[in-house]
Amino acid sequence: MNIIEIKNLSKVYDEKTIPVYALNGVDLAFKQGEFTCIVGPSGSGKTTMLNMLGGLDTPSGGRIMIDGTDITGLKSRQLIDFRLRNIGFVFQSFNLIPVLTARENIEFIMQLQGVNREQRDKRTLELLQSVGLGEKINTRPGKLSGGQQQRVAVARALASKPKFILADEPTANLDSKSAENLLEIMEKLNREENITFIFSTHDSRVVAKARRVVTLEDGKIVSDISKNQGTGIQ
Amino acid sequence: MIFKIAFKNVWRNKVRSLIVITAITLGLSGGIFTVSVITGMVDQKIHSGINNEVSHIQIHNPEFLQNYESRYNIPHPDSIAAIILKTPAVKAVCCRSRITGMAASSNSAAGIQIIGVDPQQEMKVFTLYTSIPDSAGGYFKGSRKNQIVIGRKLADKLKIRLKSKVILRFQNPDGNLTEAAFSVNGIFQSANNVFDEINVFVKKIDLDQVTGSDNGIQEIALIVGDDNKIPEVQASLKARLKGMLVQNWMEIRPDMSMITSAIAIEVYIILGIILFALAFGIVNTMLMIVFERTRELGMLMAVGMSKSRVFRMIMLETVFLTLIGGLIGMALSATLVAVFHRHGIDLSAFSKGLGAFGFDPKIYPFIKRVLYINLSLMIILTGILSAIMPARKALQLKPVEAIRIE
Numbered sequence: 001m002n003i004i005e006i007k008n009l010s011k012v013y014d015e016k017t018i019p020v021y022a023l024n025g026v027d028l029a030f031k032q033g034e035f036t037c038i039v040g041p042s043g044s045g046k047t048t049m050l051n052m053l054g055g056l057d058t059p060s061g062g063r064i065m066i067d068g069t070d071i072t073g074l075k076s077r078q079l080i081d082f083r084l085r086n087i088g089f090v091f092q093s094f095n096l097i098p099v100l101t102a103r104e105n106i107e108f109i110m111q112l113q114g115v116n117r118e119q120r121d122k123r124t125l126e127l128l129q130s131v132g133l134g135e136k137i138n139t140r141p142g143k144l145s146g147g148q149q150q151r152v153a154v155a156r157a158l159a160s161k162p163k164f165i166l167a168d169e170p171t172a173n174l175d176s177k178s179a180e181n182l183l184e185i186m187e188k189l190n191r192e193e194n195i196t197f198i199f200s201t202h203d204s205r206v207v208a209k210a211r212r213v214v215t216l217e218d219g220k221i222v223s224d225i226s227k228n229q230g231t232g233i234q
Numbered sequence: 235m236i237f238k239i240a241f242k243n244v245w246r247n248k249v250r251s252l253i254v255i256t257a258i259t260l261g262l263s264g265g266i267f268t269v270s271v272i273t274g275m276v277d278q279k280i281h282s283g284i285n286n287e288v289s290h291i292q293i294h295n296p297e298f299l300q301n302y303e304s305r306y307n308i309p310h311p312d313s314i315a316a317i318i319l320k321t322p323a324v325k326a327v328c329c330r331s332r333i334t335g336m337a338a339s340s341n342s343a344a345g346i347q348i349i350g351v352d353p354q355q356e357m358k359v360f361t362l363y364t365s366i367p368d369s370a371g372g373y374f375k376g377s378r379k380n381q382i383v384i385g386r387k388l389a390d391k392l393k394i395r396l397k398s399k400v401i402l403r404f405q406n407p408d409g410n411l412t413e414a415a416f417s418v419n420g421i422f423q424s425a426n427n428v429f430d431e432i433n434v435f436v437k438k439i440d441l442d443q444v445t446g447s448d449n450g451i452q453e454i455a456l457i458v459g460d461d462n463k464i465p466e467v468q469a470s471l472k473a474r475l476k477g478m479l480v481q482n483w484m485e486i487r488p489d490m491s492m493i494t495s496a497i498a499i500e501v502y503i504i505l506g507i508i509l510f511a512l513a514f515g516i517v518n519t520m521l522m523i524v525f526e527r528t529r530e531l532g533m534l535m536a537v538g539m540s541k542s543r544v545f546r547m548i549m550l551e552t553v554f555l556t557l558i559g560g561l562i563g564m565a566l567s568a569t570l571v572a573v574f575h576r577h578g579i580d581l582s583a584f585s586k587g588l589g590a591f592g593f594d595p596k597i598y599p600f601i602k603r604v605l606y607i608n609l610s611l612m613i614i615l616t617g618i619l620s621a622i623m624p625a626r627k628a629l630q631l632k633p634v635e636a637i638r639i640e
Binding site: 051054056057076077080081083084085089091093095097098099100104107108109111112113156160 | 235238239242243245246529530533534535536537538539540541543633634637
């Protein structure tokens with residue numbers, strides 16, 4: 001069953017002067033447990049697509065159904081709550097809260113959700129262990145390496161038990177070893193816990209690990225390759 | 235958690251936060267200290283006025299206050315004094331003759347109020363006797379007749395010293411002009427130069443002997459043990475002493491009463507101006523903080539932190555910053571006030587000017603506890619008001635744009 005269905009999605013900038021199509025009539029669907037990469041040259045619409053999927057930006061046309069909910073019809077306040085309960089984010093530049101420890105950064109999301117302390121403590125520890133940072137529980141982001149910070153960011157994204165995780169170029173600011181390590185963790189979480197990951201990336205290592213690669217060009221899907229099921233071009 | 239993040243965020247840029255906190259601390263402690271000096275001056279003026287000049291409650295024949303003629307006296311003063319003394323909360327009472335007259339020395343003359351007293355009674359109600367320095371004689375010391383106690387200002391005006399002769403001229407109860415020589419027994423110096431210049435004190439017995447008849451009692455003054463009981467005592471005496479005018483110190487000296495309320499307002503105006511100025515610094519700092527943290531705020535909104543929580547977080551940060559500075563400022567000012575209250579601030583160099591307005595040249599700064607409570611609320615309010623603009627700026631951020639800001 002599809003957890004995300006995108007129908008005829010478009011985003012136009014400067015609609016009234018010289019219209020620029022960041023996305024132009026995109027149809028796409030994602031199933032539970034996918035490990036998908038969205039690739040394409042700069043300006044192809046990758047980030048716009050991720051912003052739309054994450055409910056951070058509103059489309060000019062089309063629909064995005066997430067687990068049966070049309071998020072394009074949600075109001076700003078409803079979208080914030082929807083994001084909190086359904087979507088995990090991993091950003092290019094980690095974006096952890098610098099004054100909080102690794103544990104507090106992860107716990108914070110659960111506190112916003114209203115999870116009780118006991119469950120929060122248990123899940124935070126599990127998550128930090130699953131990203132290999134069990135010993136850095138009380139360390140602040142400033143004392144963690146880039147790779148470690150991004151692993152905390154992955155754990156934070158998972159904390160809310162989202163339906164899927166959106167990662168915008170998660171390895172862009174990492175050295176190759178850290179990037180490799182992060183990818184292994186995300187792949188393991190996908191494999192073992194069936195967590196859906198959708199990336200936008202330029203990084204060939206990420207592409208190599210992905211089981212599905214969607215290529216965008218000028219706001220349109222030019223290829224959609226599933227490694228297990230063959231190739232489909234829209 | 236919002237509380238915790240907000241508090242930790244205050245210390246994110248320690249130098250900047252410390253500068254703001256220091257500004258608030260210095261601004262507030264300076265303001266509070268200034269206020270304490272003003273309050274101390276006024277409080278001393280009021281106390282000095284009550285203790286040396288008016289007491290808590292005075293009783294007069296209503297006609298006397300219109301004409302200031304000794305014939306408008308209080309009938310049966312001893313019975314009235316006895317009634318007053320039996321009134322609960324009354325500590326002491328004294329009866330006085332008041333006559334308008336002239337004091338003359340070989341050099342000069344001046345219009346004065348002659349107050350005929352029983353020194354023993356008088357000393358229980360008024361503390362003017364404590365305003366006579368050791369070098370300036372005493373308060374009716376010895377048993378010699380026709381002693382007079384005068385103020386320093388009058389002594390200087392008449393160019394007389396201790397033991398000098400002063401001629402008092404006044405109308406006796408029959409309306410005839412009387413004069414007699416009095417010997418200066420003591421020279422008092424209160425905080426109020428005007429009072430010192432126009433009031434002289436003689437024993438009532440001497441006054442009656444000079445005029446050959448009883449000059450009567452024109453004024454009964456009393457002191458109440460507890461300031462809060464003054465209205466109660468006044469009401470009780472008003473009910474019992476029909477035909478007499480029973481006034482409290484605020485009615486007798488509206489200038490003293492007015493200065494008390496004026497200062498109460500002035501205090502809040504001074505502190506309000508200081509806090510208003512500080513608010514600009516706080517707004518500036520918080521705006522810088524919001525701009526610096528645009529990406530982080532965008533991230534928080536992206537991951538699901540509601541706008542109301544973001545707003546609350548910025549508000550809390552501002553309030554914390556203000557409150558820390560405010561509390562340190564209040565602690566510092568409390569210490570300063572306590573130290574100077576113990577030792578006093580000597581402004582003797584300006585004693586002439588201060589004395590003309592009835593202020594003591596040695597000031598003991600003083601702050602009422604209620605001011606600290608109100609000030610805490612004012613500081614919190616300043617924090618909240620200062621936070622509104624930066625917090626609104628944070629709300630205007632769009633997460634999709636904010637997370638891309640480098």
